[in-house]
Amino acid sequence: MxxxxxxxxxxxxxxxxxxxxxxxxxxxxxxxxxxxxxxxxxxxxxxxxxxxxxxxxxxxxxxxxxxxxxxxxxxxxxxxxxxxxVRHGRYIQRDADDKKTFRFIRDELGILVDFMAELFKQEGHKLIGIRGMPRVGKTESVVAASVCASKKWLFVSSTLLKQTIRNQLINDEYNANNIFILDGIVSTQRANEKHWQLVREIMRIPAVKVIEHPDIFVQNSEYSLEDFDYIIELRDNPEQEITYEVIQRNNFLNDEGFGGFDY
CATH class of the missing domain: 3.30.70.260 (ACT domain)
Structure with missing residues (x-):
């Protein structure tokens, strides 16, 4: 046995x-x-x-x-x-009311990467949302976790290096072993219908999908927070409030680009 x-x-x-x-x-x-x-x-x-x-x-x-x-x-x-x-000597903080929400601060990026890497290693469809203010380390953590899990990552929409909005994938990118990364703000406020057709195709792939800014994503799409398997919150410190008021008030998504605002 x-x-x-x-x-x-x-x-x-x-x-x-x-x-x-x-x-x-x-x-x-x-x-x-x-x-x-x-x-x-x-x-x-x-x-x-x-x-x-x-x-x-x-x-x-x-x-x-x-x-x-x-x-x-x-x-x-x-x-x-x-x-x-046991591995890190502390428990990951979990929301008392919403069991699928896990909270991290910037000093815990090592634990966060390890946590996501273990999720990425699991087979099948998994939808993960990650909340956090600009420049807190969201995208970098997702990429690092992909590397730890020995998975290829694909930006479907992103602002990590430059504005990325994809409308199609090439054949070998339709792979259930890939990690598909979307920025909810970019997809909902800058993308066209072809991009959304691609998003729907990706959602049907039995693979891991990571959505940054899931709240904005669900406000402007047919998806809901109930569709997510995990929600990760990343803050600079435990007291930091995650809010989108600054983004909406200043309209960072303008015709000239993102004005250096790293989501």
Missing amino acids: DRKEWYLEYEIQINRPGLLGDISSLLGMLSINIISINGVDEGKRGLLLLVKNEEQIVRLESILQTMETIKITKIREPKLRDKLA
């Missing part, structure tokens, strides 16, 4: 020397291997485990619940957030 990964997280109740050693010894006696271990929150430790069968986990949980020094907070097959928490 193939071994399976499990995630164990516990909160330290009494922090005494040798506590981790005791737990490691217990895992060894139960023939459970430790893949990795790290602190994942203040006073909490997370472990990725490799087990032969679920009976080992049942026995482990039963023994750990008798220990006064720790309190089990999670024991389950690992989710992506669990793996990244």
Whole structure:
């Protein structure tokens, strides 16, 4: 039988020397291997485990619940957030009300890139929206994640280097292994019907699509936020408000171009 990964997280109740050693010894006696271990929150430790069968986990949980020094907070097959928490030593912030919305700040670009790369590696259709103010690192993070996932990225609409609005793809670009990147502002305020025909074609490809400024995108298209599998918010700091009022008030999308305004 193939071994399976499990995630164990516990909160330290009494922090005494040798506590981790005791737990490691217990895992060894139960023939459970430790893949990795790290602190994942203040006073909490997370472990990725490799087990032969679920009976080992049942026995482990039963023994750990008798220990006064720790309190089990999670024991389950690992989710992506669990793996990244152990890898980076902290949990990705998730919206309490909207479970598909994840929040990052600029200092967490490494975690963000890792998170998106893991999503990009998954097969099939996936629609990801990314919100953020100008020059916070949205497009650069998407490109970096594509590289980490060994995927080719294609700008369908963008302002990263210059204004990009594509109306067609060449044959080998219709590939489910590609990452398709669209800028919601550019597509809705500067593109023609041919571009939108291309967008609809891309939406039908079983591949990953990343939409920057998804709120503007859905306001001016037949798509809705319900169509998105993940929404990522990227800020300079936790208090920064993501707003489009400045863009709309100053009409940066003028006939002369984008005026140096990097979306």
